[in-house]
Amino acid sequence: MTLDDTPLGPEDSHLDKTGEKLLYEELQNFWHPVAYAADLESGGPVPALLLGEPLVVVRLGGEIRVFRDLCAHRGTAMSLGWVEDDQLRCGYHGWTYGADGLCTEIPARFGTRIPSRARLASYHAQDSSGLIWACLGEEPRFPVPVFGDFDDPDVRVVSMPAYDWESAAARRLENYVDFAHFAWVHDGILGDRTQPEVPDHDVRRVGAELRFGEGESYGELPPTGAEGRGQSRDGLPHQTGTIIADKAYRLFMPFTVWLKQRLPGGQYYQLFFAAAPTGPKTCRSFTQIGRNYDLDPALDEKFVSFNEMIVGQDRPWVQSQRPEELPVDLSAEVQIRGVDRVAVEYRRWLREIAFASSPGDPDPSESAE
Ligand code: FES
Ligand SMILES: [Fe+2]
Incomplete structure (x- = not known):
């Protein structure tokens, strides 16, 4: 069936009040850009916002990471912190987090056992076609969009x-x-x-x-x-x-x-x-x-x-x-x-x-x- 044969009238008349809300919820299962890759050349961190979720984008050990922008200790913005030895340090009390989001250091009490809940929520992240992409859902539905000529030396x-x-x-x-x-x-x-x-x-x-x-x-x-x-x-x-x-x-x-x-x-x-x-x-x-x-x-x-x-x-x-x-x-x-x-x-x-x-x-x- 071609589009022109497709009726646009009564068959589509079942107004659905929740369609837009459902769409918004489903958007978490897709890749979306959160920053230009150039903004992460020095490692970051940089803040971002996606689907109402404040994020922090950072490069740790050469890899792009996207976390919820929320320190597990007191809820401050991790994007106010800095990268140190390939870890992300919160500036408020100095907690550090590794690339997997787990807390690795609590300076106020060295040697203490680090609670397992001391971690950053981590999301899918990719560096592709000049952009940093994130997906908040469990499994992205589609691949990351590709700008095919991005690496063309003539472009x-x-x-x-x-x-x-x-x-x-x-x-x-x-x-x-x-x-x-x-x-x-x-x-x-x-x-x-x-x-x-x-x-x-x-x-x-x-x-x-x-x-x-x-x-x-x-x-x-x-x-x-x-x-x-x-x-x-x-x-x-x-x-x-x-x-x-x-x-x-x-x-x-x-x-x-x-x-x-x-x-x-x-x-x-x-x-x-x-x-x-x-x-x-x-x-x-x-x-x-x-x-x-x-x-x-x-x-x-x-x-x-x-x-x-x-x-x-x-x-x-x-x-x-x-x-x-x-x-x-x-x-x-x-x-x-x-x-x-x-x-x-x-x-x-x-x-x-x-x-x-x-x-x-x-x-x-x-x-x-
Ligand atoms: S709020 Fe981040 S270390 Fe305390
Ligand atoms: Fe236009």
């Missing part, structure tokens, strides 16, 4: 400072892949109000990803031969015609996007974006910008400030959305077939995730394939 990658929005991560992510808004919110830059139509496009599930836009392989995007697409203006992407051509999207469920955009002359512009749910209605966004041209580091700032300008245009719209949490019921908001295809398929998958551990979804989502 220069620069990070944009992380930023916090008063919006749910799913709302923020959906905005990032919303084709119809480019002509309106980013008129003259990423779109054109005189050409607001969104062409038909395919959306496919591949493993843990949704793929759409051109090119299923990031090695080679097929030539389009069209004028006015994917233009480059001062090295920055600039769209005047259709807004999907020359872009290949990989959306790693639930909140990461790798966009690879072809510009004239064999140039590629890339965004690796991940929104972390810091709470049910708040998120922190991490963005890495890649390019295989204009490799002079002095030009990094141009790419960062361009993205900050785009993000500034998006922010008031996304933060104004009500309800703040993205509805996982397709009938809760109006979907336009063809145009909103990415959102429809994305929400359908989020709904499956929401009800994964809760039998009795009144309206199980269908597969896209």
Whole structure:
């Protein structure tokens, strides 16, 4: 069954008041970014926030660790402490913890038996594609998203400072892949109000990803031969015609996007974006910008400030959305077939995730394939 054959009306009308809450609970079973890897080069510790849980991210013995940011002694923030001999020391009374989270030293009483409860809660952690990722659940459902060109010596990658929005991560992510808004919110830059139509496009599930836009392989995007697409203006992407051509999207469920955009002359512009749910209605966004041209580091700032300008245009719209949490019921908001295809398929998958551990979804989502 194709998406266009899929009814969006009465079959999806079983309003479920707990779908968004279930989704939020399920998010603990996925990888989310908590810091840029560069922030851990000196070892840390650095504080982070994920799903309402204050975390401390630290490098001990070369390995990244993510703990609850809570000393077992008096509940102070471990992120206020420091690394010493590959252990994390709390600054309040000097307790130290090893890479496994177990307390190894209580300076006020050397030689005392260390209680087994003197430990830090530890979570899954990975250092991958320039980001530190954490998973608070017992077993991550999907692999860590991969920015495939991150280590390509021909690609220069620069990070944009992380930023916090008063919006749910799913709302923020959906905005990032919303084709119809480019002509309106980013008129003259990423779109054109005189050409607001969104062409038909395919959306496919591949493993843990949704793929759409051109090119299923990031090695080679097929030539389009069209004028006015994917233009480059001062090295920055600039769209005047259709807004999907020359872009290949990989959306790693639930909140990461790798966009690879072809510009004239064999140039590629890339965004690796991940929104972390810091709470049910708040998120922190991490963005890495890649390019295989204009490799002079002095030009990094141009790419960062361009993205900050785009993000500034998006922010008031996304933060104004009500309800703040993205509805996982397709009938809760109006979907336009063809145009909103990415959102429809994305929400359908989020709904499956929401009800994964809760039998009795009144309206199980269908597969896209
Ligand atoms: S609160 Fe951390 S050592 Fe006392
Ligand atoms: Fe936007």
